[in-house]
Amino acid sequence: MCLHFTEEDNTTLYSALHQMTDNPFHLWENHSKDSSMLTLPSGFLNDEQFYIIFLFIIYTLQLINNCAIIINSLIIAVFVKLGFSEPSNISLTALAVCDFTLAVLLTWNNLCFWLSYHNVRLPFHSANVSLLTGGAQWAFLSSTVAWITAFISFERCLCILVPLKVRRLITPRGTFVAMLIIILLTFCPSFFIYVRYKFVWVFDPYLNITILNTIPVNSEFAILFEKISFVICGVIQPLLAFSIVLVCTVLLVVQLRKISSWRMSVTSAKSKRVRSEENPAASSSAAEARICQKEERLVRMVVGIAFIFIVSYIPTCIFLLCYVVFDEFNQFGVYRRLFMVSSFIISLGQPISGSVNILIYYKMASKFRSVFRRLVRLDRQERRELE
Template sequence: MYHSSEEETTHSSPVRPTTEGPFQTWANQSIDPSVQSLAAGFLSEDVFNMMMMILVFVLQVSNITAMISNSLNIAVFVRLGFAEPSNISLTALAICDLVCGISLIYMWFLIYLWEPFLPFNALNVSILTGGGLWSFVSRTCAWITAFISFERCLCILVPLKVKTLITPRTTLTAMLIIAALTVCPFLFSFFNYNFVWVYSLELNATILDVAPNDNEYSILIAKIVFVICGVIQPILAFFIVAVCTVFLVVQLKRVSQWRTSVTSAKSQWEDNSAENHTSNNASATQNRISQKEERLVRLVVVIAVIFIACFIPTCALLFCSAVFDEFFVFGIYGRTFLVCSLVTFLGQSVSGSVNIIVYYTMASKFRSGLRELLRLDPEEEKK
C-alpha cells in the first residue's frame, strides 16, 4: 500500500484520505486501548489475512462462473424471445448478476494486481466505484426476484386477469422502475465523497485518493440514504420474496393434493359413458395446463429459496452496520466488516451463478435453447 504524510492526511472526518487504505485505517485511529485490544483479539492480523486470501480466491472463481453462466442465460433468453413476460424479468436478473460479477472482479483485480502501477489508491477508489456499483446492482437483483415471486402469486390469485396485468410492456416498465429506484446508493456514494490528491512517499508523487465530505448536510443525507436504500430497500425485498415463497409453496402443496384426488377419481370413471369420457378428456387438458403452470411456479420457488439462503448474510451485515457505529470499512471493526462483506459478496455471487443449473434442470425450453446454442445437437427431450 502507498503511504502519505501527516500533513496531507489530517481531516476532521473519521475517514482520512490516507493512501494506507481502509485495511489499516481502523488500527491507526485514536481509540481507547482496551477497545483496540478487543478488536485486534477478535480477528488477528494473521487470521484476517488468511481469511481474506481464501475468500478472495473463492469469490473470484464464483464471479468468473457467474459471468459465464449469466452470459449464456442472456443469450438463451434472447433466442427464446420476449413474448413471455417471465423471459424479460429473468433476462434482467441475468444482466444484473452479470454486472455484479464484473464489478467484483474489477474491484479485487484492481486492488491485488494493478495497484502498484496505478496513480491512485486502488483500494479506496475501487471500493467507492466497484463496491458502489455492486451495491446498486445487488439491490436491483433483490427487487427483480421480489417482482418475479409476486408475479407468480398473482398468477395463482387472479389467473383470469393476470395476462392483462402482467404483459411484456408492464414487465419491462417494472424493470426500469426498479433500476431507477435502486440506483440511489450508487449515486450518493459519489455525492458524499470527494476525490482528493495526496502525496505518496513511496512513489514520491501526488496520487488520487478518496475523502468524505465534511459538510453536515452531506453527512445527514448519507445517513438517510443509507437507512432507506442500504437497509430498508434490501430487507423489504427480502421480506417480500420470503412471504411470496411461503405462499407459493403452500399453493404447490394444495395443487399436488388436488391433482392426486382428481387422478384417483378419474381412475374410477374410466368405464363410464362416452359423455363422461369426453368430460374426462377436457379435464385432462386442464390438468396439463395446470402442470405447465406448476412447473414455472416450482422454478420461481427454487430461485427464491436460493436467493433467500444467499441473501441472509447481507441482511445480517446491514443490520450490524445500522446498529454498531464502528462496524464499517473505515471503523474500528474494519477487519471484521471486510471479512463479512466478502461473505455477502460470495453468497450473492453463488446465487447468480447457479441459476443456469436451475433453468436447465426445470425449464425444457431453456434446456433446448442452451443445447442448441452450444451446438450439442441433443435428441428431442420429452416431458
C-alpha cells in the same frame, strides 16, 4: 469531482488519509516514521489472520465470479433466443443481467485489493478508489436483485390469486417498465455516494508521484444525506424486498401443495373412467391436468429461485443490522477489518445464487432446456454418439 493541491498540502493530506482510511493491505506497511499509523486498533483480527482470511476469500470469490460471468452470459443468450413475448422471460433476463453485472463489479474490486496487497504502483489508490467505482455500485445493485426477485415472486402470486385478470395486469410492456423503475429506484441512488465522498489528486511522498485518492466530505449536509440515503436504500429497501420474497414464497409453497393434491385427484378420477377418446369429459380433464402441470413447473421454478435468494440473502440482512446497531462496525471504525472480511464473505452469496439459477431453469423449463442444449451443442454431441 477532482481537486488538486500544492505539493506541501498534498503531503499533509496524504498522511491524513493514511491515518483515516487504513487501507486493508499496504497502508499498514507504509514507511512513515509515525508509529501511530501501525498501531491502529483493528478489532478481533490481527494482521496475520486478516491476511490469510482475506486472500482466501478473494481467490475463492474470484473463482465463483468467473463461473457467474460465464453462466449468466449463457442465461442471457438463451432468453434472447427465446424472445420476450412472455413477461417472465423479461424479468428473468433482467435478473441475469444484474447477476452478470454484480460479478463484473466484484471482479473489479478483487483486482483492486489484489493490486493493493502486492503494492503495485498505480496512478490511483486502488483499494480506496474501488469503493467508489465498484463497492458502492455492488451494494446498491444487490438491492436491485432483491427487488427483481420480489417482483417475480409477487407476479407468480398474482397468477394464483387472480388467474383470470393476471394477463391484463402483467404484460410484457408492463414488466419491462417495472424493471426500469426498479433499477431507477434501487441502483441509480448508488451515485449519491459522490455527495459524501470525492476524488482528489494527492502527492504520495513515498512513491514520489501524484495519485488519485478519495476523501470524505465532512459537511453537515453530506453526512446527513449519507445517513438518510443509507437507511432508505441500504437497509429499508433490501429488508422490505426480502420480506416480500419470504411471504410470497410461503404462499407459493402452500399453493404448490394444493396444485399437487388437485392433480393427484384428477389422475385418480381419470383412472376410473373410460378412455379419453370415448369420453369428451375425460379429454377435457386431461387438458386441464396438462395446463396445471405446466403451471406447477413454473411455480416450482419461482419457488426455487426465491429459496436460493432467501438462503443467500440472510447473511446480508444480519450484516446490515450489525452495521446499524454497532457504531464501530464500518470501514473506518474499530472493527473495520472484521467489517471488510464480513462484507466479502456475504458477497459470496450473490454470485453463487446467480450461478445456481441455471440449474433450476434447465430442470423446470423445457423451452429453456431445449434452447440451451442447442446453444452449447449438446444435441449435436448426442447425435454423434448415437451414430
